Amino acid sequence: MESFPENQFLPTPSATFDAADVVMVQLPLEKTVSYGTGTSGGPRAILQSSSQIELFEEETGLDFQYSPKIHVAPPLRFDPTESLETALGQIRDFMRPLRGRFVFGLGGEHSLTYGTLTGLCDDLRDVTxxxxxxxxxxxxxxxxLKWSHGTVMRRLWERGCRFLQIGIRSLSREEFEVASTSDRITLYYAHEFPRRWPEVLESLRRLEGKVYFTLDVDGLDPSLIPSTGTPQPNGLSWRQTMDVIRGVAENPKIDWFSTDxxxxxxSPHPPGCDLVAARLAMKVLAYRQIGLRNRGK
Ligand SMILES: [Mn+2]
Incomplete structure (x- = not known):
């Protein structure tokens, strides 16, 4: 395990940048954590544990030795003395030349979504x-702080993004008011499942246009991934999570251009749940590949 290459996902050599279907970017950003620390080690732990995953994906029948081809870029280095805003500018500038490629960002704290999204798109008003x-x-x-992992969606909302938020179970009254009065935010609380689950899937089917899918691992139930900065009980099951990813991947009306x-x-106890996180990343790429194939792309 110690000898697993630095910039590789799964036990197969990283594809060249030009040949890759997916560009995986390591974003070990950790500036404004509010409770547990350690997100800067996330990308490394996920890549490292992915060495233990079978290349054959039993649900989709994909063999990751051949498809999809993944290029893993070296980790971005963030200056610890610089502000979060500066780091987000750095991510934005890194992402800009990647427009047109499918970018998979591995974090790192949730603020990075702002840097990634503003790097990949100029006008966020047509992005969900x-x-x-x-x-x-x-x-x-x-x-x-204006810039924080807890304010990132507010900053994107101010730029005109639409939101489909799934599994929410921790927010302030102020956030509750924003979410319930904005016509650009559709929010499904975790306590509403399973009653409203069919609506969640229907909302995914109705999506159109450009879609950015951000997967905060604390959205999953902490019985699956307890190893996150601010865990909350009553999260999505593995099966529900798979349904959401498939809902995005199988929608033929959207341009799903990036994920983080x-x-x-x-995890403090290797191998802990690092492998669960790595498997989650693999599932995203597997479903996306099958979705593209079904659309003849
Ligand atoms: Mn989050």
């Missing part, structure tokens, strides 16, 4: 963010 998360991340400020997976903290 599908957000699987325990937290709405819609606060105007958190701990006095954020807030994972390496």
């Amino acid at each position: 963010v599908v957000q699987l998360d325990a937290h709405a991340d819609l606060a105007d400020t958190l701990g006095g 997976m954020v807030e994972f903290v390496p």
Whole structure:
């Protein structure tokens, strides 16, 4: 395990940048955590544990040795003395030349979504963010900070994004008001499942246009991934999570152009749930590949 290559996902050599179907970007960003620490180690732990995953994906029948081809870029280095805003500018500038490629960002704290999205798109008014998360991340400020993992969706909302938020079970009254009065935010609380689950799937089927899918691992139930900065009980089951990913992947009316997976903290007891997180990333790529194939792309 120690000798697993630095910039590789799964036990097969990283594809070249030009040949890749997917560009995986390591974003070990950790600037404004509010509770548990360690998200900066997330990308490394996920890549490392992916060495233990079978290349054959039994549900989709894909063999990751051949498809999809994944290029893993070296991790971005963030200057610890610089502000979060500066780091987000760095991510934005890194992403800009990747427009037109499918970018999979591995975090790192949730704020990175802002840098990624603004790097990949100029006009956010035609983008829907599908957000699987325990937290709405819609606060105007958190701990006095405008830029934080807890305010990232508010900043994107101000830029005109639409939102489909799934699994929310922790937010302030202020965030609740924003979510319930904005016609650009559709929010499904975790306590409403399973009653409203068919509506969640219907909302995914109705999506059109450009879609950015952000997967905060704390959206899943902590029995699956307890290793995250701010865990909350009553999260999505593995099966529900798969349904959401498939809902995005199988919708032929959307241009799903990028995804990130954020807030994972390496488990203190190896192999812990690092492998669960790595498997989650693999599932995203497997369903996407099958979705593309079904559309003849
Ligand atoms: Mn979040």
